[in-house]
Amino acid sequence: MKTIVLTLIFCGVVSANEEVIKYLHDFGYLEPDSTNIPELSDIRNALILLQEKFNLKPTGEISDETFELIRRPRCGVEDHAQSFTSHIDKWNKKNIKWYYAGSSKRTKELTEIAFNTWKEHTDLTFEEDQSNSDIIISNKRRLHRKETSGQHFCSKPFDGTGGVLGHAFYPDINNNAVEIHMDQDEDWYFEIDTNTPKEKINFCAVLVHEIGHTLGLAHSAENTSIMYPMYNSSNIELSKDDILGIQSLYGKQDEDESKDDNNEVEEDSNPPELCKLNKKIKNFLIVDKVLYIYYEKWVWVMDLDNLNVHPKLQLISDWLTFLPKGFKNITADYQRPPGDVVLFIDNKLYVMEIPSFKLKYGYPQSLTNLSLRKNVALHSAINSYSGKSFIFFDDVYYIEVD
Numbered sequence: 001m002k003t004i005v006l007t008l009i010f011c012g013v014v015s016a017n018e019e020v021i022k023y024l025h026d027f028g029y030l031e032p033d034s035t036n037i038p039e040l041s042d043i044r045n046a047l048i049l050l051q052e053k054f055n056l057k058p059t060g061e062i063s064d065e066t067f068e069l070i071r072r073p074r075c076g077v078e079d080h081a082q083s084f085t086s087h088i089d090k091w092n093k094k095n096i097k098w099y100y101a102g103s104s105k106r107t108k109e110l111t112e113i114a115f116n117t118w119k120e121h122t123d124l125t126f127e128e129d130q131s132n133s134d135i136i137i138s139n140k141r142r143l144h145r146k147e148t149s150g151q152h153f154c155s156k157p158f159d160g161t162g163g164v165l166g167h168a169f170y171p172d173i174n175n176n177a178v179e180i181h182m183d184q185d186e187d188w189y190f191e192i193d194t195n196t197p198k199e200k201i202n203f204c205a206v207l208v209h210e211i212g213h214t215l216g217l218a219h220s221a222e223n224t225s226i227m228y229p230m231y232n233s234s235n236i237e238l239s240k241d242d243i244l245g246i247q248s249l250y251g252k253q254d255e256d257e258s259k260d261d262n263n264e265v266e267e268d269s270n271p272p273e274l275c276k277l278n279k280k281i282k283n284f285l286i287v288d289k290v291l292y293i294y295y296e297k298w299v300w301v302m303d304l305d306n307l308n309v310h311p312k313l314q315l316i317s318d319w320l321t322f323l324p325k326g327f328k329n330i331t332a333d334y335q336r337p338p339g340d341v342v343l344f345i346d347n348k349l350y351v352m353e354i355p356s357f358k359l360k361y362g363y364p365q366s367l368t369n370l371s372l373r374k375n376v377a378l379h380s381a382i383n384s385y386s387g388k389s390f391i392f393f394d395d396v397y398y399i400e401v402d
């Protein structure tokens, strides 16, 4: 009886829900290039990631609320971009030039306002310049070509009215021009207010978000953030999250600095001294003769072949870019015999590949997947030479995990 029920569930998930699988692929929850039908366990894990991201019950099953979520209009950029590409870059200049191909006077006015939304909180300046543009915006529909790459199609076709509203590309280290594509099939609302009629899409809300990507910001999990992937017509201002994000990339405006000199910045400018930490150091990692010592949000990188050179101090979040916003410290870590490194952060399990330091597909995972309760006090984890892993928690307990 049990077997029959399971088979029915399995068939139901795979056949009826190509839409869900496509969504998980398109937005970075499932490995993008996989040509094979994904394993049921991969789909479950991807669904859990999606559900956790959007504060739904992380069941790994396709619930009504999951369907509701994936049918909401949204940005076409992947939610997990940072996990699947090694790094998102930023512009290494302060004056950014933009051009909106084939735009009307009204579109240009609104585009200027959208850029100013970002300019208000940071040191960047923006200027319209067709001949030398860094950010090229255009309207596209269905299968479309990029403005900058001749006959090449954009990798993500649009889907008509609703669904994906626009998408954008991240800056690269060489300061090459990047593009924003706005879906021409949407019924756009070209006013700057929050009274967007129900059947229309607020142009500014979408454009401010897409500009955020071209400046180097990924999606935020805060639903008040302009970088939240789902469309919200009344979300046209930057939230605290967006402001901190853009300032971490390009710094603050001068006047902002004096009025908002908070502790966070103070703390960043005064990292602890490695030699004074002494026995407080619990975690380290050796990869390719490089020693990584970490403490709270800091990492010291030391070349073991050249011990005379002073260790290089870095923020862990700059080194492991897949870490969540507000990351405070790595609770425990260990290296598995084939080389992957397992990290425990905020009661989530991260597995990264060595030596690329990329997050593996399907992670992070909740510790409850290891049969630990949600708020367990984790102390440390080790891996034995025989390949067994042990996790120590709540002062007196340990479990062995696969």
Ligand SMILES: [Zn+2]
Binding pocket: 075, 076, 077, 209, 210, 213, 219, 227, 229
């Ligand atoms: Zn986006």
Ligand SMILES: [Zn+2]
Binding pocket: 140, 144, 154, 155, 156, 167, 181
């Ligand atoms: Zn495109």
